[in-house]
Amino acid sequence: MADNTRLNEDKEISPCLVKEEGFNVRMWGAQRRVTLDVLLICWGIGTWLGVNGLYVQLPLLVERLPEGWALPSSLVLAVQLANIGPILYGLLGRLRPHASDSPYIYGLLIVGTLSLIINAFVYDMTTVIGGADRSLPFLALVFGAALVGCTSSVLFYPYLRHFRDIYLATYLVGEGLSGFLPSILSLIQGVGGEPECLPSEDSTQLVPHYPPPLFSTTVFLVILGAMSAMSLISFFIINNYRVFDSEKVTQTVETKDENIVEERESLVAPKWVGVLVFMVLLNAVNNGLMPSIQSYSCMPYGTRAYHLAVTLGAMANPVACLAGVWLRPVGARVLAGMLLAALVPFVYMTVTALMSPAPPLQYDVIGEVLIVFSWVVVSGVVSYARMWVYGWVRRGGARGMRVCGAVTQLGSASGSAVMYFVVNFTKLFVQPDVCAPLST
16 A cells, blocks of 8 residues: 555646756656655745745834835845855855755754844844944844845755755745745734824824734744744754655766756857846846835835735735746746736836825825735736746756846846935935924
8 A cells, every 4th residue: 555645646747847948847746755745845935934024024114113114125135135145155165065055054044043033022123323223133134034045046956956856846835935924924913004193292293103913023023933943843854854765866867967957058149148138127126126115105005005015915926936837837928918018007106106205096095906906916927027037047957047046136136236225315215204293
């Protein structure tokens, strides 16, 4: 009788990774260990959990931390600085070329877990820099949490090569849940409502009082820290439980696969250059421009609008990515049509941010609905486009994926740096006072 922990079904090809340009990766339906699937999902949850969780807390944090609506631009810059992680890993790889990846993965997950738990208790502490209060402890721990996500692409994926191809999909499910679960948790948490302006103790000014959400940011981050600890424990079991050795591939198979993927077309061909430039722009928009201006675009419509735009947009991201894994990718013309259609809400989002604090339809329900809808649609389309490019560059083998990863970080870093400067050192985006001054 077959082992109860295995599935025995007809073999099925993953539509996203079909036999095209030399790739034929079996995903769901092949003989597999369900226990290993569950552990890989739990491990994958820890990848971008910290970044996504802190991002969906922004509707609460922009009202309570001194940076105000400019906080998202500082957060995305801190996340991009965490790309020092892959660089350090590359240097260590040259110094210790035969070292196991496991100790690095352990260290990374420990750093991510501690960053979330410590941040739960110090996120509202400030440091005076240049005569102004700054959320230095919060941003420093954002950097620590972001190290996991930024380094996972060059550290976690190579580790998966030791296992059969069918387990890639389950790991990607976990990676998708690293954005989905914090969004669900944030929706349950809520934002409490709009601030109420009350006189100060000396009755000289009005000060905002914020209704509390269902549970605090401290509780939210502790829960994320527990999820990250679960990811660490799951990897420990995967790495040390010998019963999973039967699911690993032999060294000869790994070497054969590596030799196959090197026989690819030139990466300097015009179509490759065009796709890579496209990827730079996508990531500059997705990881730099959009999160930096979202508070200015949504907050004039109320805290609820910003909260829904952030959480539902964050949920659209993993849904689009999982669609890229399980569904056959659309053609280039269809993708171009999708992006062209998304250009309309994208322009609307940008215009509302530039017109802040008085965008169109500010006090109408239709205005709130329209801004949330625009952010969710654009987030989903851009996320799917990025996944489409990742699937396309697989034809370039390991070399193509590495180049794609490099231009991804180039676009993200350049977009974040530019937007940090624009938001913090120009007057293009304006945050109003929460409470008007008392009349004399």
